[in-house]
Amino acid sequence: MQIVDLAQSNVRTLNQRLHDLPRDxxxxxxxxxxxxxxxxxxxxxxxAVEIHVExxxxxxxAGMNKEAxxxxxxxxxxxxxxxxxxxxxxxxxxxxxAAGASGHGGxxxxxxxxxxxxxxxxxxxxxxxxxxxxxxxxxxxQAGNLVVCGDAGDALGDSLYEADLYVQGKVASLGADCVxxxxxxxxxxxxxxxxxxxxxxADVARFRHYGSARKLYHFHVDHADAY
Amino acid sequence: MPxxxxxxxKSAKSRAAKSARPAKAxxxxxxxxxxxxxxxxxxxxxxxxxQVIAEIHRAAxxxxxxxxxxxxxxxxxxxxxxxxxxxxxxxxxxxxYREKCDTNVVLGTRFAKKPIxxxxxxxxxxxxFGSLSANAKExxxxxxxxxxxxxxxxDGGMTEEERRASKTLVYQVLPSRxxxxxxxxxxxxxxEVVIGQGAKPGGGGMLLGQKISPRVAKMRTLPQxxxxxxxxxxxxxxxxxxxxxxxxxxxxxxxWEKPIYVKIGATRTYFDTQLAVKAGxxxxxxxxxxxxxxxxxxxxxxxxxxxTLPALRLAVDALMELDMHxxxxxxxxxxxxxxxxxxxxxxxxxxxxxxxxAVLVALGCNRxxxxxxxxxxxxxxxxxxxxxxxxxxxxxxxxxxKLQARLDPExxxxxxRNYLSTLTLxxxxxxxxxxxxxxxxxxxxxxxxxxxxxxxMARVPLAGTKWIPGQGGx
Numbered sequence: 001m002q003i004v005d006l007a008q009s010n011v012r013t014l015n016q017r018l019h020d021l022p023r024d025x026x027x028x029x030x031x032x033x034x035x036x037x038x039x040x041x042x043x044x045x046x047x048a049v050e051i052h053v054e055x056x057x058x059x060x061x062a063g064m065n066k067e068a069x070x071x072x073x074x075x076x077x078x079x080x081x082x083x084x085x086x087x088x089x090x091x092x093x094x095x096x097x098a099a100g101a102s103g104h105g106g107x108x109x110x111x112x113x114x115x116x117x118x119x120x121x122x123x124x125x126x127x128x129x130x131x132x133x134x135x136x137x138x139x140x141x142q143a144g145n146l147v148v149c150g151d152a153g154d155a156l157g158d159s160l161y162e163a164d165l166y167v168q169g170k171v172a173s174l175g176a177d178c179v180x181x182x183x184x185x186x187x188x189x190x191x192x193x194x195x196x197x198x199x200x201x202a203d204v205a206r207f208r209h210y211g212s213a214r215k216l217y218h219f220h221v222d223h224a225d226a227y
Numbered sequence: 228m229p230x231x232x233x234x235x236x237k238s239a240k241s242r243a244a245k246s247a248r249p250a251k252a253x254x255x256x257x258x259x260x261x262x263x264x265x266x267x268x269x270x271x272x273x274x275x276x277x278q279v280i281a282e283i284h285r286a287a288x289x290x291x292x293x294x295x296x297x298x299x300x301x302x303x304x305x306x307x308x309x310x311x312x313x314x315x316x317x318x319x320x321x322x323x324y325r326e327k328c329d330t331n332v333v334l335g336t337r338f339a340k341k342p343i344x345x346x347x348x349x350x351x352x353x354x355x356f357g358s359l360s361a362n363a364k365e366x367x368x369x370x371x372x373x374x375x376x377x378x379x380x381x382d383g384g385m386t387e388e389e390r391r392a393s394k395t396l397v398y399q400v401l402p403s404r405x406x407x408x409x410x411x412x413x414x415x416x417x418x419e420v421v422i423g424q425g426a427k428p429g430g431g432g433m434l435l436g437q438k439i440s441p442r443v444a445k446m447r448t449l450p451q452x453x454x455x456x457x458x459x460x461x462x463x464x465x466x467x468x469x470x471x472x473x474x475x476x477x478x479x480x481x482x483w484e485k486p487i488y489v490k491i492g493a494t495r496t497y498f499d500t501q502l503a504v505k506a507g508x509x510x511x512x513x514x515x516x517x518x519x520x521x522x523x524x525x526x527x528x529x530x531x532x533x534x535t536l537p538a539l540r541l542a543v544d545a546l547m548e549l550d551m552h553x554x555x556x557x558x559x560x561x562x563x564x565x566x567x568x569x570x571x572x573x574x575x576x577x578x579x580x581x582x583x584x585a586v587l588v589a590l591g592c593n594r595x596x597x598x599x600x601x602x603x604x605x606x607x608x609x610x611x612x613x614x615x616x617x618x619x620x621x622x623x624x625x626x627x628x629k630l631q632a633r634l635d636p637e638x639x640x641x642x643x644r645n646y647l648s649t650l651t652l653x654x655x656x657x658x659x660x661x662x663x664x665x666x667x668x669x670x671x672x673x674x675x676x677x678x679x680x681x682x683x684m685a686r687v688p689l690a691g692t693k694w695i696p697g698q699g700g701x
Contacts, residue, residue: 012483040479044479044480060473064408104408161448217453218454219454
């Protein structure tokens with residue numbers, strides 16, 4: 001176990017050490033102590049290591065992650081796991097805005113609540129939120145799954161492309177071109193598998209499915225009020 | 228949606244024939260007695276000239292704004308309104324064809340461990356694969372590599388072809404984040420965070436369905452054939468304080484090696500420049516309103532933003548105010564076409580320029596070949612702005628296999644290389660005439676303005692006077 005105390009060291013030194021790890025490294029288990037809200041902790045990881053951050057982090061923790069598992073034992077600021085490609089980013093507390101923004105793959109798990117714009121512009125990532133999400137979540141989401149065990153704020157899925165959104169609680173309002181869709185057995189299976197992978201318990205039967213009406217895919221004179 | 232013409236050519240001809248008849252034919256009916264009106268007697272409306280009337284008819288037919296490519300077509304104050312003062316008795320010129328006049332420029336000296344050095348201060352602006360054909364992107368890469376300068380990716384990610392062809396490649400991080408990935412971030416030579424572009428500051432990109440080919444759709448994670456409208460705001464930051472943290476993240480991911488550019492469309496340029504510097508940019512890329520676009524609303528292109536000339540002055544002022552001029556480098560784009568434009572931009576304080584539309588023209592855009600295909604688009608060579616249709620007759624702005632085969636990357640690369648060489652020679656010629664051993668030694672004192680407007684915007688004196696409008700109390 002590699003232990004880095006950010007009270008003694010700094011983010012630059014930490015990230016450089018992580019980036020310098022050879023692909024066949026034995027140093028695959030890491031603990032980061034005293035992050036104290038630092039930004040850009042453990043960003044740009046490019047191999048399968050497991051990192052436990054013991055405390056709260058600032059913006060963009062585990063940004064652009066590939067292959068690695070990063071667990072934040074605390075709360076986190078904006079853009080946790082932004083543009084994640086693969087691997088797993090987990091937050092045991094709450095996440096601020098834009099969690100998992102533009103993620104291309106892998107999984108982001110927020111055990112608590114996530115703020116506005118969760119899953120904005122997502123491009124294939126799976127996001128599972130144990131609590132609720134804020135407004136404008138999944139804005140322009142292109143691909144992937146967003147599973148929310150609590151409620152969703154206003155304008156969920158505005159200008160949505162092909163991402164699938166599953167919410168167990170109430171949805172304050174749907175954004176432009178986002179509609180409720182049938183929860184098929186295949187959808188239920190997807191949600192069950194994602195919950196299991198995320199380690200979050202919830203009743204799959206209570207989830208509702210939202211997706212794109214695909215009416216804004218082409219410019220049309222009669223959709224002017226939605227642009 | 229095709230617009231139905233109200234009258235056919237045949238009926239117009241027949242009306243003309245009828246109108247030529249003598250007045251006595253009036254007895255046969257009212258339509259037969261009315262001939263064409265002498266155009267000298269018709270009073271055109273300044274508010275409703277024929278193009279405005281045609282646009283209102285088009286809007287009434289289609290119910291949607293006009294979307295087009297290329298840049299603004301309106302007349303603006305430009306570098307053409309400035310002149311350089313060559314040396315004479317009071318200044319000493321360099322021997323035009325013998326003495327050395329250097330053109331190299333280093334970008335990213337502020338924070339990056341690996342700044343990039345270019346042999347010429349003329350770079351190629353970001354234009355996406357998708358908007359441009361793969362052959363056009365490869366042509367650009369080949370020419371830039373041969374000339375020792377950089378090219379830039381675009382909204383849609385990096386292609387293997389352009390990475391292979393380009394020695395120095397700038398990788399754009401855009402609001403859409405299409406195709407953005409850390410591997411490309413690590414293998415680029417510089418990063419450009421795009422806040423906006425001159426053709427549409429405040430607006431997101433656009434790529435209409437006809438250009439969303441299977442490959443483009445895959446790169447952007449979009450359904451094939453949809454009208455793609457990119458976001459205008461970044462998904463994970465909002466203001467200058469957030470941008471500071473975003474740049475820190477990008478530096479951390481790339482171990483502080485790559486220069487980070489921040490690209491802004493010209494609007495509130497003074498403040499935008501200062502905020503980008505404060506946020507930690509190594510290089511500011513400033514795109515004036517003459518900057519081109521692959522597809523944008525005409526109303527946006529023509530009515531939003533400020534011209535390159537005043538924007539450049541504001542950006543240089545902003546850098547000097549912070550004592551960051553030449554420490555944070557400034558690249559200016561938007562309407563650069565000739566070595567004279569480059570020389571004047573550098574004299575005003577830019578470190579380099581970036582060209583986009585002129586690159587496409589060098590690759591054959593608007594060349595008078597395949598004329599019938601221009602006409603099928605409703606235009607003529609020299610007037611075409613139909614990049615958005617994907618039916619580019621010369622294979623530059625298309626994803627159609629047959630059309631893009633018309634641009635051979637080797638030949639395209641040669642054309643662009645020739646053009647960049649010409650710009651460089653013109654630039655050196657003017658710099659030598661002003662007595663400069665390096666093109667970056669050109670300075671505002673070498674410039675005068677031809678018009679009051681240009682003098683006020685560029686803040687150089689009106690030719691033959693000491694007058695800079697707005698200075699000295701009047």
